[in-house]
Amino acid sequence: MCYGPAMQNPRLRRALTGFLAILCIAGLLKSLEPARAAAPPSSASPADALKLLLEGNQRFVDGKPERPNQDTSRRAALVGGQQPFAAILSCSDSRTAPEIVFDRGLGDLFTVRNAGNVPSPFAMESLHYTTAHLGTPLILVLGHTKCGAVTATLSGQTEDIPETAKAIEPAVAKSKAMSGDALDNAISENVRLTVQKLSTWKPLAEMIKAGNLQIVGAVYHLDSGRVMVLDEPASSAPPSK
Ligand SMILES: [Zn+2]
Incomplete structure (x- = not known):
């Protein structure tokens, strides 16, 4: 460190030393703070977006939510526009x-929700909007344990949800050949088939091919609060005609 003429003055030197000590203590205290919720980068990659989601889910599982971006300044900052870092198709x-x-x-x-998290035409249009126009780099299809819509389809009690059941039936049919819990299998297959449908839908498939989008399937567990990612992200699905 270079000491100028000011450091010849004992009072000034003491004052400056004290000031530097305060700065050091403040820095030390800051380094001891728990890691805060990372702010979403303005142009997150698909991998960044998934990481942010899973980090937030871990805080929720641990009972230590930080509830970021819920204050008045965030509200004010968003009046002019939005750039959500992830789209969620969930129940x-x-x-x-x-x-x-x-x-x-x-x-x-950017959340799109319906009973059974099915890829209805409305849901698909919403997901296309946020990925193509708001630059959202990740779609997470999120099923959950004990889903009522899947349970109803599995048991054939579909009179109140005919269109939803129609969308879930291929997953139920596929899961019947599997070993293990029929409902859990149908819930996971419903997510996988939805990821597949979205990934091969031409508008989204082109974004995936260009490296601007990933579509990931996951299941939320009601008891633990944990979101379990099912498979590797769909990243090279060929576009459907
Ligand atoms: Zn559900």
């Missing part, structure tokens, strides 16, 4: 709210 079930499960706030998640 309408009241126990699976994405902003809570992933510990995020305003402007972070």
Whole structure:
């Protein structure tokens, strides 16, 4: 460190030394703070986006949510526009709210929800909008344990949800050949088939091919709060005609 003429003055030297000591202590205290929820980067990669989601879910699982981006300044900052870093296609079930499960706030998640998290034409258009026009790099298809819509389809009680059941039936049919719990298998297959359908839909398939989008399937566990990613992200699916 270079000491100028000012350091010849003992009072000034003491004052400066004290000031530097305070700075050091403040820095030390800051380094001891627990890691805060990372702010979503303005142009997150698909991998960054998945990492942010899973980090937030870990805080939720641990019972240590930070509830980022839920204050008045965030609200004000978003008046001019939004750039959500992830889109979530999830069930309408009241126990699976994405902003809570992933510990995020305003402007972070573009959520599309319906019973059974099915890829209805409306859901697909919404997902296309956020990926193509808002630059969202990740779609997470999120099923959940004990899903009522899948349970109803599995048991053939579909009179109140005919269109939803029609969308879930291929997953139920596929899961019948599997060993293990029929409902858990149908829930996972419903997510996988949805990821497959979205990944091969031409508008999204082109974005995946260009490296601007990933589509990932996961299941939320009601008991633990944990979101379990099912498979590797769909990244090279050929576009459908
Ligand atoms: Zn459900």
